[in-house]
Amino acid sequence: MKHFWLLLLLFTISIQAQFQINGIVKDATANKPLAFATITYADGATTISDVDGKFNIVSKKEIAFFNVSYIGYLKTKVPVLFGKNYYAVFLILKTDNLKEVVISNKNPALAIIKKAIENKNKNNPQKKLSSFEFKSYNKLIVSAHPDSLKGEIDSVFIENSIGKTFSKIDSSAHKFKEIVSKQHLFQTEKVSQYQFGNQKLKETILGTKMAGFKQPIYEILGFNLQSFSVYDSSYELFETKYNSPIATDAQLDYNYKLLDTIAINGRPSYMIYFKNKKKSKASGLEGVLYIDQNNFAVSKAVMRIKGVLDISGIHEFQYIPQEEIWFPMSKTFKIVKGKNDDDIKILGGTVQFDGDVEKDFKPRKKTASDFTYLVSKTDNFDIQYNTSIKIKQSYISVEIKEDAINKPDSFWESFRKDSLDIRSQKTYSGLDSIAVKRRIASRIRFGRKVINGYLPLVFFDMDLRKIISYNNYEGFRLGFGGITNDQFSKNFRIEGYSAYGTKDGNFKYNAGLSARVGKLSDSWIGASYTDDVREIANTLYVIEKRPFKLYDPRPINISTFYNYVTWKATFKTQILPKTESIWTLNRSEIEPKFDYVYNLNGKLYPNYIMTTAMASLQWNPFSDYMQTPNGRVEVEKRFPKFTLQFTQSLPNVLEDDFKFSKIDFKTEYEKKYLDGQKTNLLFEAGFATGDLPLTHLYNTSPNNITKESIIERITFGGKNSFETMYFNEFFSSEFVYFQIKHGFNRVTIFKKVKPTFVLVSRMAWGNLQKPEQHLGLDYKTLNEGYFESGIELNQIFKGLGLTAFYRYGPNQLPRLEDNIAIKLSFTLNLGL
Structure with missing residues (x-):
C-alpha cells in the first residue's frame, strides 16, 4: 500500500x-x-x-x-x-551554557526518560482506561507552496540560418506554480469513530471523500502513517517500525538531552531531545518528547526520520484531570523530499534527490517536484471513557461503512474544524475533472490487476499466468484464460482456461461458474470442470494465493505428471474471524503419465477414481483486516500465519476406489529487524493414512536434475525447495519440514552492484507406509532425515543472483560434487 x-x-x-x-x-x-x-x-x-x-x-x-x-x-x-x-x-550563548552530554548516570535527561519508562502503564490510555471512544476528522493533502516556486517564463535565443531568433519556452515550474496556486495536487478527508475495549482498538470510517475518485482507493484509507500510541515499544512511521525512545531498552539506541521546560495545558513539561546513536542520518528516529514534570507522562511528541524522504509525526495531547492522564487530541504527519546520493526509480520513473553535501556531491538545479510535500492532520473530539462499549466485529481493525462515500455536504460541514478554503474547494472540482479526462481510476484499476497477474479486458480479466510456461513433460505450455470482473457482475463469475503442450501434444481446459452468497464475508459457491495435468506428490494448498511471476523456475525440469479429470463443487468464505477457507467436494479420474501402477490387495490400478471432501483454511490471528463495501482486505500482515488442509475420501461414493485421510499443515514466521535484516521461518508437515497412491503422497519439493556435472545441473533456484534433492528421489506418506532463512542488509560491492546476502538451512524427516504398494519408480525414504544449507546472493546485477547449496547428513552422496548445487536466482523489481 x-x-x-x-x-x-x-x-x-x-x-x-x-x-x-x-x-x-x-x-x-x-x-x-x-x-x-x-x-x-x-x-x-x-x-x-x-x-x-x-x-x-x-x-x-x-x-x-x-x-x-x-x-x-x-x-x-x-x-x-x-x-x-x-x-x-x-x-547568543549564555556564559553558563549547559554543555551537551552523552548518556551517563548524571545526565538529567536520562533520569527523566527512565521515570517515563517506569510509569508507562500508568500513563498509557490503553492500559489505564478500561474503555474509550471518540470521533476524529482527518484531512490529507499533497501540495506545494506557490511562493517557493520559480514563476518566470524562460526565454532563449536560437541560432539559425538568418541569425538568432528569440523564442519563449514555457517553464514546467511556471505551469506547476499555476496549478498549485489554484488547487492542491491531491486531497482526501475522512471522519471516523474510534472504539477501544477488551484491549482492542477499532476504527469505523463514517464518511470519506477522495478528490478525483468517485470511489476512494480503500487501501490508502487503511494505510498506517504513524502509530496511534507513543507508548508502544515499536513506533511506526510511514509503515516502518523503529524502537521507541521510551521502549524498555531505548537507552541502548538513543542519546538524550534536556532542552528546556515549557507549560502545556498549564502543566510544566520537560523538553527531551532524543537521537539515535548511529551516525547514519536514516538509521532511526530523532525528535523531542515533552514529559510532564509531575506524572512523567508524554504531553507532546515530535518524531522524525530524515533520509530519502524527510518524514515527521507530531502527537498532541490534552490533560484530563479526573483520570490524571494525557489523552491524544491530534496527530500531524508530514513528508517532504530529503537527500540521497542516488536517483531512485519507482514505477519506471526516476526521482532525483540532492547528493549529501557532507560527501561533496554537486547540488543539481531544483525542479518543481522538489517542493512537493504531503501533510495529514487528524483532530479528535467527542471523547468518552470508562463507559460500556460493545465493539461489533472487533477482529476488524478498520471498517468502512456502506454509505461512507455518499455523505452530503452538510455532513462534512458539521465535522470540519475549519471550512474548506477556496484552494481546497477547487481541488475537488479540479481533480474530479482531471480524473475523468485522464481516466485515472481506470489506470489504477489496471495497474492493480496487472500486479496480481491479470490483464483487464472490459468485462473479463485475462490470467497472465496462463499465456506461456514450460516444463519437461508438456514442453512449452501455451494457453489463454481468465475470469469475469465486477463490470460483468458483482454477484456472478465465469472463469476458465485452455492450454496446449507442444511436447505432449494434448489440450487441457477448465470451466467454472460461481455466485456470491455473502457480501460482508465474501462468500461464494461454485462448480467447475477440469481436464489437466499436475506434478506428482506435490502438496498444493488450495487456499493459498499464488503470487504473480513472469516465470516459475521450479517446474521447468519436472517430468513426472498425472492427468486428472475433475468435477468440483466449492464454497469459499471469510465468515470465520481472520480466516479464509475453501470447502470442496471432488470427483477425479486420475491417470499417471509415467511408469507407475498402484497395488492394493493384489489388484493393480494403472488409473483410478478418487472422490474426496476437502477443507482448506488459512488463519492469520495477528494480522489486521479492513472491511470495505467490496470485501475484506488484510492491511497489516503479521506473523505467524497458519495454513491447514484436511482431505477425506468418500468410499463407494461416485465410484471412489480408495479409503484414506490426509492432513497438511504449514506455518510461517517473519521477523524484520530495525536495522533492515530479516529472518524467515517455515515449518510444514503432512500425514496420510489409508490407501493412497504415490501421485497424492509427498515429495518434499525437490529441485535438482539428474546430470553428471555441477555445471550441467545449473538451473534457477526455487523459493522453499530442496536445491540438492533430485526429482523423484524421495517419497513419504508422512513428513516434517523446517526451513530458516536470514537475510542481511545489502552489501555494496560497486555503486550499481549491491547484492542481498541470505543464509539458508533446510531439513526434513519422513516415512513411507506400505512401500510395496507402489510399483514402477525407484525411490528412497526420509527416515534418517535430509539436510542442506547454502548461501544466496540475490540481485547481484539487474535482478540476477547466484545461490550455492550443500547436502550433508545421513543422505549425503558418495561423490562430493553430487552434493553441491549451484543455481541462478532472479528477482523482478517493478519498483513496488
Whole structure:
C-alpha cells in the first residue's frame, strides 16, 4: 500500500491561513542551526524548529511578535514586520551554557526518560482506561507552496540560418506554480469513530471523500502513517517500525538531552531531545518528547526520520484531570523530499534527490517536484471513557461503512474544524475533472490487476499466468484464460482456461461458474470442470494465493505428471474471524503419465477414481483486516500465519476406489529487524493414512536434475525447495519440514552492484507406509532425515543472483560434487 502513497507523491502539504511566518534559528557565534528551539507566539501558542533549525508559524490571528528560546542561550523577542514572512533568528550563548552530554548516570535527561519508562502503564490510555471512544476528522493533502516556486517564463535565443531568433519556452515550474496556486495536487478527508475495549482498538470510517475518485482507493484509507500510541515499544512511521525512545531498552539506541521546560495545558513539561546513536542520518528516529514534570507522562511528541524522504509525526495531547492522564487530541504527519546520493526509480520513473553535501556531491538545479510535500492532520473530539462499549466485529481493525462515500455536504460541514478554503474547494472540482479526462481510476484499476497477474479486458480479466510456461513433460505450455470482473457482475463469475503442450501434444481446459452468497464475508459457491495435468506428490494448498511471476523456475525440469479429470463443487468464505477457507467436494479420474501402477490387495490400478471432501483454511490471528463495501482486505500482515488442509475420501461414493485421510499443515514466521535484516521461518508437515497412491503422497519439493556435472545441473533456484534433492528421489506418506532463512542488509560491492546476502538451512524427516504398494519408480525414504544449507546472493546485477547449496547428513552422496548445487536466482523489481 505504501506504493500508492509514493505514486501519489511523485505524480503529483501546507494548510493556508491568514498569517504564516517561516524562519530558521541559528547559533550566533557558530552560525549553525539549532534543532528544536521553542518558538512562542499568539497567546502562548508554541511550535519548535526542526532538525535543521527551520520553523513555520501558522495562525488565524495577526502576530505582532514571537519569542525564541533554547536552553543555554539567551531568549530573544522578534517583532513581526509588515510584508516580511521569513526570519533568521540568531541566539547568543549564555556564559553558563549547559554543555551537551552523552548518556551517563548524571545526565538529567536520562533520569527523566527512565521515570517515563517506569510509569508507562500508568500513563498509557490503553492500559489505564478500561474503555474509550471518540470521533476524529482527518484531512490529507499533497501540495506545494506557490511562493517557493520559480514563476518566470524562460526565454532563449536560437541560432539559425538568418541569425538568432528569440523564442519563449514555457517553464514546467511556471505551469506547476499555476496549478498549485489554484488547487492542491491531491486531497482526501475522512471522519471516523474510534472504539477501544477488551484491549482492542477499532476504527469505523463514517464518511470519506477522495478528490478525483468517485470511489476512494480503500487501501490508502487503511494505510498506517504513524502509530496511534507513543507508548508502544515499536513506533511506526510511514509503515516502518523503529524502537521507541521510551521502549524498555531505548537507552541502548538513543542519546538524550534536556532542552528546556515549557507549560502545556498549564502543566510544566520537560523538553527531551532524543537521537539515535548511529551516525547514519536514516538509521532511526530523532525528535523531542515533552514529559510532564509531575506524572512523567508524554504531553507532546515530535518524531522524525530524515533520509530519502524527510518524514515527521507530531502527537498532541490534552490533560484530563479526573483520570490524571494525557489523552491524544491530534496527530500531524508530514513528508517532504530529503537527500540521497542516488536517483531512485519507482514505477519506471526516476526521482532525483540532492547528493549529501557532507560527501561533496554537486547540488543539481531544483525542479518543481522538489517542493512537493504531503501533510495529514487528524483532530479528535467527542471523547468518552470508562463507559460500556460493545465493539461489533472487533477482529476488524478498520471498517468502512456502506454509505461512507455518499455523505452530503452538510455532513462534512458539521465535522470540519475549519471550512474548506477556496484552494481546497477547487481541488475537488479540479481533480474530479482531471480524473475523468485522464481516466485515472481506470489506470489504477489496471495497474492493480496487472500486479496480481491479470490483464483487464472490459468485462473479463485475462490470467497472465496462463499465456506461456514450460516444463519437461508438456514442453512449452501455451494457453489463454481468465475470469469475469465486477463490470460483468458483482454477484456472478465465469472463469476458465485452455492450454496446449507442444511436447505432449494434448489440450487441457477448465470451466467454472460461481455466485456470491455473502457480501460482508465474501462468500461464494461454485462448480467447475477440469481436464489437466499436475506434478506428482506435490502438496498444493488450495487456499493459498499464488503470487504473480513472469516465470516459475521450479517446474521447468519436472517430468513426472498425472492427468486428472475433475468435477468440483466449492464454497469459499471469510465468515470465520481472520480466516479464509475453501470447502470442496471432488470427483477425479486420475491417470499417471509415467511408469507407475498402484497395488492394493493384489489388484493393480494403472488409473483410478478418487472422490474426496476437502477443507482448506488459512488463519492469520495477528494480522489486521479492513472491511470495505467490496470485501475484506488484510492491511497489516503479521506473523505467524497458519495454513491447514484436511482431505477425506468418500468410499463407494461416485465410484471412489480408495479409503484414506490426509492432513497438511504449514506455518510461517517473519521477523524484520530495525536495522533492515530479516529472518524467515517455515515449518510444514503432512500425514496420510489409508490407501493412497504415490501421485497424492509427498515429495518434499525437490529441485535438482539428474546430470553428471555441477555445471550441467545449473538451473534457477526455487523459493522453499530442496536445491540438492533430485526429482523423484524421495517419497513419504508422512513428513516434517523446517526451513530458516536470514537475510542481511545489502552489501555494496560497486555503486550499481549491491547484492542481498541470505543464509539458508533446510531439513526434513519422513516415512513411507506400505512401500510395496507402489510399483514402477525407484525411490528412497526420509527416515534418517535430509539436510542442506547454502548461501544466496540475490540481485547481484539487474535482478540476477547466484545461490550455492550443500547436502550433508545421513543422505549425503558418495561423490562430493553430487552434493553441491549451484543455481541462478532472479528477482523482478517493478519498483513496488
